[in-house]
Amino acid sequence: MTNLDFIYKRKSIRQFQDQPVPKADILEMLKAATYAPSPKHQQNWHFVVLQDREKIQELAEIVYDSHEAIGRLAKNEKDFKRHMSVINYYTCFKDAPVVVLVYGCEYNMIEYKIMKENDAPQAVLEMLQSAQSGAQAIGAAVENFLLAATAMGYGTCYMTGPTHAKLAIEAAIDFEKPGYELMSMISLGVAAENTPAQPPRKPLEEVVTFID
Numbered sequence: 001m002t003n004l005d006f007i008y009k010r011k012s013i014r015q016f017q018d019q020p021v022p023k024a025d026i027l028e029m030l031k032a033a034t035y036a037p038s039p040k041h042q043q044n045w046h047f048v049v050l051q052d053r054e055k056i057q058e059l060a061e062i063v064y065d066s067h068e069a070i071g072r073l074a075k076n077e078k079d080f081k082r083h084m085s086v087i088n089y090y091t092c093f094k095d096a097p098v099v100v101l102v103y104g105c106e107y108n109m110i111e112y113k114i115m116k117e118n119d120a121p122q123a124v125l126e127m128l129q130s131a132q133s134g135a136q137a138i139g140a141a142v143e144n145f146l147l148a149a150t151a152m153g154y155g156t157c158y159m160t161g162p163t164h165a166k167l168a169i170e171a172a173i174d175f176e177k178p179g180y181e182l183m184s185m186i187s188l189g190v191a192a193e194n195t196p197a198q199p200p201r202k203p204l205e206e207v208v209t210f211i212d
């Protein structure tokens with residue numbers, strides 16, 4: 001039977017040991033990420049690797065402040081607190097030895113361009129875009145990275161929660177690539193001991209339909 005342990009054993013890791021990850025290993029995982037499929041093979045991704053602990057901590061503070069500022073829009077203290085209750089999931093990369101920022105650019109869909117030039121109705125244009133193909137390629141690349149990391153003995157967490165602070169993050173790391181925006185982040189390192197168990201999955205019967 002095919003050994004799919006590297007799939008079934010992956011789980012999100014939010015606590016890490018104080019151990020660096022060799023650059024060769026990071027490069028291997030990034031290479032795996034780039035072997036993901038992408039629409040019309042546009043490879044619409046760019047990866048920014050951070051290993052500076054202070055910079056990583058600074059980003060976590062930026063995300064905290066941004067989350068809190070958004071929370072202040074709540075009309076009452078109860079909703080502010082509910083908003084803040086998820087903050088640990090957005091700053092849990094703060095002690096990771098490596099954080100990869102995953103940038104993506106829009107999928108350049110030729111049919112969309114043609115139809116737009118031909119004044120197709122907005123509903124048709126939206127339908128063409130609704131698969132969000134560019135974003136799906138980023139997801140595929142991130143998953144390849146996570147699975148490679150698991151196979152190599154590392155822990156990771158896939159995060160989109162912190163991206164509300166993308167502009168401040170960009171300013172802090174002094175990185176900009178025209179046309180690209182921060183889509184997700186990956187924390188990477190050796191997992192701490194006794195991390196929480198992988199959450200259970202919905203049974204297949206609930207999420208699968210065979211049409212014979």
Ligand SMILES: Cc1cc2nc3c(=O)[nH]c(=O)nc-3n(C[C@H](O)[C@H](O)[C@H](O)COP(=O)(O)O)c2cc1C
Pocket residue numbers: 010011012013014088089090092157158159160161162197198199
């Ligand atoms: C698109 C996406 C965004 C996610 N964003 C976050 C996040 O911001 N913070 C976090 O701690 N986990 C995040 N996760 C991880 C999920 O919480 C996790 O995958 C889910 O709870 C299942 O747990 P497992 O990864 O251990 O199997 C994200 C996962 C995906 C696929």
